[in-house]
Amino acid sequence: MxxxxxxxxxxxxxxxxxxxCPYVSYDEDEAKRAVRALIAGEPHPxxxxxxTCAACNDFCPxxxxPWDLIAERQEETGVLGIPADAKPSSDWLTKPATVIRRGKPGGPLISAGGIYEVVPQAEFLTGQVFSDATIIGGGPYACGFTETHLGRASRPVKFLPQFIENLARTAKEFGVDEIVFTHDACYNVATTLAMQQGVRVPFRPVHILEYIRNWLRDHPDRIVNPLDIRIAVQGGCTTRYAPKGGDREIWSDWLADIFAMIGVTSVEEKRVYTGVDRLCCGCGIFHTQHERAVDIQRKNVQDAADAGAEQLLFICPACISVMRATCRKMKLEPIYITQLVKCALGEELGPAGTAAFGYPVK
Ligand code: SF4
Ligand code: SF4
Structure with missing residues (x-):
């Protein structure tokens, strides 16, 4: 980073x-001119x-x-600003630490970070997989990665020692030596960023997909309703910071294991916008350049539908919150990972449904 x-x-x-970059049309000369200007600290369009999708970090051979350079200059120049509509993002960072739900002694400790109300984690993290879990959330547990979309990319780095300390203290309080993260931003900050910055993490960070994969592997008899469905996956920007296993982001292996166990076929290999070329959900410009964001979403959803997807799966709460309306309009059902798993376990989805429609988006 x-x-x-x-x-x-x-x-x-x-x-x-x-x-x-899928969002500008630069040839090689213009691309290099732009990077030179940024290195020199000069303005550039x-x-x-x-x-703020972070894809150019993957594209640079x-x-x-380079995305980290862009983000640094965006912060220095204030070119993005924080619009009034985006204020809730900053509010998440100041919310008090909260126990969203108290689980059973010995159960897993799950951090929903600061954005636990974006999708209703108290409703989504239910059912057999999460029945023993204690769920925490609030500003002290917010890695602050959302700020990279709002021109404050230094925030997760500056807050990192405090973020780890807050989590470590809570892990001790609950007597656990690992913490499960529902948002892969928090996971990647506690793994990749902490390693880069030399910050010691005295607990084991666990990605929500790893947790679900392990639970299913330990309870194969509970999968009573194999899904037999074709699904596309929305890979978030923060997943690009995931630790890599070979040339693959580690989360994709956990997801492949989950799909194999619950009878899901991925259509990703038939998609144009997949892997490092996946499209962003548009959350960074959702409020400031709304039509542009929705155009990107339409292209993305259409690509998933063209590949034969019956549902579009989301791992990131922010992605699903800004894309679910477009999915619904284009008749491709959005589904959050926990709800997909509940379907395979034959469980009721509850009032949140597959994607918590009814909660305000914009
Ligand atoms: S972060 Fe994404 S949108 Fe920004 S320049 Fe890089 S690839 Fe393009
Ligand atoms: S950031 Fe990478 S791709 Fe871009 S100009 Fe530098 S070396 Fe080339």
Whole structure:
């Protein structure tokens, strides 16, 4: 999570970072001009045009992390600002620590981070998989990665030691040595970022997908309703920071295991916008450039439908909150990971349904 100037070598790349950006149309010369300007601290339209998806970190063949340079300049220049409509994001960081639901002694400790009300975690984290879990949320447990979409990319780095300390204290209080994260932003901050910054993490961070995969593996007899369904997956921006297993982001293996156990067929290999070329949910510009965000969502949803998907699966609460309305309009059912698993376990979805329609989006 830092631009590495020593790796950015214009004679050994084709400007892939911005040539491959799906949201601008730059040729190699313009791409390199833009990166040069950013390195020199000069203004460039990319600062405003960038929708903060982090994909260019994956596109750069040299591993220079150009998105982190863009984010740094966006913060310095205030070019994105924090619009009034986006204020709830900042509010999440100031909410008091809360026990959303108290589980059983010895049960898992799950952190829903700061955005636990974006999708109603108290309703989604229910059923057999979560029956023993204690769920916590609030500002002290918010990694702050959402701020990267709002021109304050330094926030997760600055808050990192406090974030880890808050979680470690709570883990001790509940007598556990691992914490499950519902948002992969928190997971990636507690793993990748903590490692990069040399911050010791005295508990084991567990991704929600790893937790679900392990639970299903330990309870194969509970899968009473194999789904036999074709599904596309919305991979979030924060998943790009996940620890990698070989050339794959680690979460994709957990998800593949879950799909195999509950009878889901992924259509991702038939999609245009998949893997590192996956499209962003548009949350970074949802309030400031709403029509542009919805256009991106339509392209994304259409691509999933064209690949034969019957549902679009979401892991990230932010992604589903901003995309579910477009999914509904385009008749591709959005479904949150916990609800998908409940279907396979033959459980009722409750009032939240597959995607908590009825909760305000915009
Ligand atoms: S960030 Fe990577 S792709 Fe972009 S100009 Fe530098 S080396 Fe080339
Ligand atoms: S972060 Fe995404 S939108 Fe911004 S320049 Fe990189 S690829 Fe393009």
């Amino acid at each position: 830092a631009f590495d100037l020593s790796k950015c070598n214009f004679s050994r790349c084709k400007g892939e970072c911005l040539v491959r 990319i600062l405003k045009d960038c929708i 040299r591993g220079a992390n």
